[in-house]
Amino acid sequence: MEDQKQIRCAIYTRKSTDEGLEKEFNTLEAQREAGENFVMSMKHQGWVILPDHYDDGGFSGGNLKRPALKRLMADVEKGKVDMIVVYKIDRLTRSLLDFAQLVQTFEKNSCSFVSVTQHFNTCDSMGKLTLNILLSFAQFERELGAERVRDKIAASKKKGMWTGGPAPLGYDIKEKKLIINPEEAEVVKFIFNDYLKTKSQLQTMKNVNEKGYKPKTRVTKTGRVASKGRFNHSMISNILSNPIYIGMVAYKDTLYEGQHKGIIDKAIWDNVVDLKKSNIGSGFSPQKSEKVALLKGLLECECCGAMTPTRSKKGNKYYEYYTSSKAVKEGVKTVHCQIGSIPAGEIEAFVLDKVKKIFQSPDLQQAMLKEFERQNANYNGADVNAIIKDIGEAWLNH
Helix, strand or coil: CCCCCCEEEEEEEEECCCCCCCCCCCHHHHHHHHHHHHHHHCHHHCEEECCCCEEEECCCCCCCCCHHHHHHHHHHHCCCCCEEEECCHHHHCCCHHHHHHHHHHHHHCCCEEEECCCCEECCCHHHHHHHHHHHHHHHHHHHHHHHHHHHHHHHHHHCCCCCCCCCCCCEEEECCEEEECHHHHHHHHHHHHHHHHHCCHHHHHHHHHHCCCCCCCEECCCCCEECCCCCCHHHHHHHHCCHHHHCEEEECCEEEECCCCCCCCHHHHHHHHHHHHHCHHHCCEECCCCCCCCCCCCCEECCCEEEEEEEEEECCEEEEEEEEHHHHHHCHHHHCCCCCCEEHHHHHHHHHHHHHHHHCCHHHHHHHHHHHHHHCHHHCCCCHHHHHHHHHHHHHHC
């Protein structure tokens, strides 16, 4: 009689938050114990427990960016796992799209998975059908929960409530409310008043740093103290644009009366808003127009790194460029970038010309024609130049 084949079982556990994980017997351990008991009950079929622990504490099931899950999938691809055991299907994923990706990997590597409390597995077609139904409800529940959170945030902001996140400079958070921090409030007042005097965010940035003022120090969840040390241009711009400082809360394009006290007078705020509008053309600002920047995320400066689409206004005309992200944040004069700003039209035209020449390469044309003929019989005997022209024009128009 042949020996029964072993089915190597990996137990995967997950919890969306890290609350309660410090307890002596937490939910991850409870899930693993249930999984171990289930595998033991299937011992007569050759099921054995793998010693490795795959536990994700504090990670959402809405995506696959989880360290233990990545490690598990790597072991599946190496052929080390035959069966994945989970307490409930939503511990593995709450997304149908992610599930399809996981199943593809499972099937490719002859691996299945089973839910302890939902009594099905993916070894047969009925199990797969049941799984799809359960996942549909899991995804619906997650999306419904997200909608409720968005609705709650919207309602809270319309009532002027603070809805969370890092406290802005000038405020501390006590009992989920913004309370003025007197020392930091003086820094905020200096920034607004100095900007009205200098009419330049870059000069205000220099002045606030020369005064020895520091950005807000933040403490992470792990207890690490985080501080950027000095103000940059982006920080100054964000402070001057934040209606929190006049006691208002922004939701979409509307301002609502906040439940906190303001630091800046409304008259000063209005003057700053007007000044910022009149200064639009004095320097480079991030590109916010609907035009797609062809080389966004592709260009890099040798001395400053990544370059971002920007534009500058002169008279009634806007001029578009690519400028280093560092120069946009800290100021062109402060960074002293060797390349500076590159006119967007010229560099994009140069790149498009190179791409057109690549498309005209005889070797590439022949390779593309063979691929078209392989995938679509309708292309047999077609003019390769016409095909390349159609593809190239479609790509360039897109």
